[in-house]
Amino acid sequence: MIEGAAQAFTKGCFSGEFASCSYACPLHLDIRSFIEKVQRGSWTSAYRVLRDGFIFPDIVVELCEHSCQEHCARKLCGDPINICELEKACLRYVKSKEAISYNIPAKPNKIAIVGAGLSGLACALRLSVKKFQVTVFDSNDGYGGILRDHPKAELFLEDIKRQFAKEKVDFRFNTRIESLDMPEFGAIYLATGKGGDDFGLLDSWNPKTFATAKHGVFMGGMLVGVGLLQSIDHGAIISRQIEKFLPTGTVYEYVDEYPIEKSDRYINVENKEPADLALMSNADGYTAEEAIAEAKRCFRCDCKNCLETCEMLDSYHKIPSRMANDVYKDSLVMEGFSSRVITREISSCNMCGLCKTGCPTAVDISDLVLFARRDRVEHGNYPKAFHDFWLRQMDTAINEGSAFLAPEGHETCSFAFFPGCQLGASNPDYTKESYALLTQQLNSDVGLMLSCCGAPAYWAGEEEKHQKIIEKIRNEWEKLGQPVVIFACATCARVWQQFIPEANIVSLYEMIKQKPHQKGKPFVEEAAVFDPCKARENSQMRTSVRSLATDAGIKLNELQFHDEKAKCCGWGGHIQAANKELFDKIVTNRIEAADLPYIVYCANCRDVFAAKGKRCLHILDVVFGLDDGSRQVPNIKERRDNSLKLKQDLLKQYWNIDYQIPVLPGEDLQLDIPPELVQKMEEQMISETTVRAAIAHAEESNEKMFDPQDNTYISSYIEGEFTCWVRYSQDDEGKYKLHKVYSHRMKFTV
Amino acid sequence: MSESTQIICCKCQKPLEMKRVDFDYLNQFFHTDALRCPECGMVYIPEDLVEGKMAEVETSLEDK
Numbered sequence A: 001m002i003e004g005a006a007q008a009f010t011k012g013c014f015s016g017e018f019a020s021c022s023y024a025c026p027l028h029l030d031i032r033s034f035i036e037k038v039q040r041g042s043w044t045s046a047y048r049v050l051r052d053g054f055i056f057p058d059i060v061v062e063l064c065e066h067s068c069q070e071h072c073a074r075k076l077c078g079d080p081i082n083i084c085e086l087e088k089a090c091l092r093y094v095k096s097k098e099a100i101s102y103n104i105p106a107k108p109n110k111i112a113i114v115g116a117g118l119s120g121l122a123c124a125l126r127l128s129v130k131k132f133q134v135t136v137f138d139s140n141d142g143y144g145g146i147l148r149d150h151p152k153a154e155l156f157l158e159d160i161k162r163q164f165a166k167e168k169v170d171f172r173f174n175t176r177i178e179s180l181d182m183p184e185f186g187a188i189y190l191a192t193g194k195g196g197d198d199f200g201l202l203d204s205w206n207p208k209t210f211a212t213a214k215h216g217v218f219m220g221g222m223l224v225g226v227g228l229l230q231s232i233d234h235g236a237i238i239s240r241q242i243e244k245f246l247p248t249g250t251v252y253e254y255v256d257e258y259p260i261e262k263s264d265r266y267i268n269v270e271n272k273e274p275a276d277l278a279l280m281s282n283a284d285g286y287t288a289e290e291a292i293a294e295a296k297r298c299f300r301c302d303c304k305n306c307l308e309t310c311e312m313l314d315s316y317h318k319i320p321s322r323m324a325n326d327v328y329k330d331s332l333v334m335e336g337f338s339s340r341v342i343t344r345e346i347s348s349c350n351m352c353g354l355c356k357t358g359c360p361t362a363v364d365i366s367d368l369v370l371f372a373r374r375d376r377v378e379h380g381n382y383p384k385a386f387h388d389f390w391l392r393q394m395d396t397a398i399n400e401g402s403a404f405l406a407p408e409g410h411e412t413c414s415f416a417f418f419p420g421c422q423l424g425a426s427n428p429d430y431t432k433e434s435y436a437l438l439t440q441q442l443n444s445d446v447g448l449m450l451s452c453c454g455a456p457a458y459w460a461g462e463e464e465k466h467q468k469i470i471e472k473i474r475n476e477w478e479k480l481g482q483p484v485v486i487f488a489c490a491t492c493a494r495v496w497q498q499f500i501p502e503a504n505i506v507s508l509y510e511m512i513k514q515k516p517h518q519k520g521k522p523f524v525e526e527a528a529v530f531d532p533c534k535a536r537e538n539s540q541m542r543t544s545v546r547s548l549a550t551d552a553g554i555k556l557n558e559l560q561f562h563d564e565k566a567k568c569c570g571w572g573g574h575i576q577a578a579n580k581e582l583f584d585k586i587v588t589n590r591i592e593a594a595d596l597p598y599i600v601y602c603a604n605c606r607d608v609f610a611a612k613g614k615r616c617l618h619i620l621d622v623v624f625g626l627d628d629g630s631r632q633v634p635n636i637k638e639r640r641d642n643s644l645k646l647k648q649d650l651l652k653q654y655w656n657i658d659y660q661i662p663v664l665p666g667e668d669l670q671l672d673i674p675p676e677l678v679q680k681m682e683e684q685m686i687s688e689t690t691v692r693a694a695i696a697h698a699e700e701s702n703e704k705m706f707d708p709q710d711n712t713y714i715s716s717y718i719e720g721e722f723t724c725w726v727r728y729s730q731d732d733e734g735k736y737k738l739h740k741v742y743s744h745r746m747k748f749t750v
Numbered sequence B: 001m002s003e004s005t006q007i008i009c010c011k012c013q014k015p016l017e018m019k020r021v022d023f024d025y026l027n028q029f030f031h032t033d034a035l036r037c038p039e040c041g042m043v044y045i046p047e048d049l050v051e052g053k054m055a056e057v058e059t060s061l062e063d064k
């Protein structure tokens, strides 16, 4: 994997960085941290943050124009935080402003600062705190530079004095430097202020390094044309540049960690409560309580939007940029020496794209996840067991289960129905009734496209396989004369839109809506609509389903997440084999979102919810009066049987073709599976067809073991990536009974 | 292990014996002792091993 390829997907993510306001501050005060301390009424800690950022807090607070407030996220939903007054309040209420001195050993390096204005002083203070030996020269008889003429000069000079109180700095006032040839100093900072002496070096000044043509001489502040506050920033930057320079004499480029553009990145305030500016009872400024109240309006911006809305991201609690780094790091893993750290996380994503809808910079984790899965597949190190089950199911749907037919007697058609593989697997009547209705409505000018759309391959990161399926489908669609394709499943529709964009598509529900159908039966008085995540961008499908339900007389409610904010039912991305626990949690959260029966329009949503006991009606249940939402979910084998039987029935009814359903090994065994094992098999995705094949194989080959203790036979059977074990008995009439069934992913050598 | 050694291989009619069994998963190799037919090598892995230790190893090999 090329370094940076994974990171590119999350490059817009700014979680963990400073808040927008800090980027707008000329001194990059950590405003979020400052306000957090004010919220707690901890003036001492708040003051420390101010001093760390401002160096001379009393001066900066007085002179600053508070551009931070123009970049406060609060302004998106009301008044910005009054940061200025909070800073003033802090200066007023802090008990002691006394400087702190750290006990670090003195350093031998001598540094000269030419100019005792704010920039030179800022640099001098930073270096002296670190115990460098600093000498400050100024031709005036004291420090302060241009501030000496300011009306508040007294206050300012007091602040300077206070901050230097504990440091040993050699101030040489009334001293004009004539030449910079001062070999006793390891470095010199030339900060002579606006129009000051540049010793002929200004033209050689490098704004990226702050160095000049003369070795060891740095330059900055108002001398190079910046304003007063920025000159303090220069002083701080140059103190770091000098520190880096001293050991080797090399000058490094300085990296601007605070590009101003970042001040325009705001957190998502959609769900934030509005709050009015705190009252100021006295024009002189906030009381301590008022300041605390104002501070409490601050969001302490640090975007975690996607983590807050997505169970998967929340459960791993990794910010997206870290996820991307881990995806990259994982690609470097050497088997046996280091381990992977993000395989399960990338396999636990529903690939639903919800994260993108709430992200201020539209980061879509599903893109990163798809990239990571594909990369693993390409390099052969993705656990196949994670997707094997669905890929095998898909194989059935695109092979035995598929049929692409124009209406009887025709080569082409104007419309074609693409029901999707799961609709008929869940209940063949969904597909049969729909096709019958469409045939009548469209005067038989509607063909049939029975197939899987290939989503399982897409989700599994099997790019090649997926492309083949798409090609096949496109080819068949072209042979049918490029009909308008009618979809029942939002996922299929989405796949087509993405990969066969030239096709015109329409939803089944829109078609039904246009032809009011007689059999509609509400079954329930009131229900909540559950939108499948893939319908988030399909407003036509969403509205037609709603009108079908209302037309049938159902009072509809909206869930907290609906339409453009629709959440995945749990099925998307096929995470169940990789992370069953999370899958269960997601499904439970979804079904508990409302205490009403759900109306759904995706067969997967329906079955996933119904399997956990939720009363759940497919909109086709309502339209065709099929079921009241309590229908049991077919098991894995029944789903296959349903699909193939559906094909058989449709081919017979509409085309008079006799389709033979392939017989599977052990299909006609008389087999009794106790209910608790039926349930276990569903949970562990072990199909009855596998169990039957295992027993049949054991019986035919005699490759089985016998346990005389309970007269049972034991055998194992490999299917795909799984080894399935069965323990069974046979009674006198030849009937089999399953006693145990379990499966594992690793292989053993015989 | 609770499973007794009375289990026999139907093909060879021999009781299984505790022997080394080699496994691989995701290009990693390891082994453990389990019941095997001394003749043809047929392996029996009991449910508690599969759902306990083996599941644990599988999970840890898939991801840290």
Ligand code: SF4
Pocket: A012, A013, A014, A015, A303, A304, A305, A306, A307, A319, A320, A355, A358, A359, A360, A361, A362, A363
């Ligand atoms: S929503 Fe997520 S990805 Fe987007 S900026 Fe926030 S934390 Fe980063």
Ligand code: SF4
Pocket: A019, A020, A021, A022, A031, A032, A035, A071, A072, A073, A074, A081, A083, A297, A298, A299, A300, A301
């Ligand atoms: S809400 Fe607070 S942290 Fe966010 S931008 Fe405004 S002041 Fe800064």
Ligand code: SF4
Pocket: A309, A310, A311, A312, A313, A348, A349, A350, A351, A352, A353, A354, A355, A356, A364, A365, A366
């Ligand atoms: S695509 Fe869906 S499941 Fe995946 S991270 Fe985004 S919101 Fe979460």
Ligand SMILES: [Zn+2]
Pocket: B009, B010, B011, B012, B013, B014, B037, B038, B039, B040, B041, B042
């Ligand atoms: Zn044997």
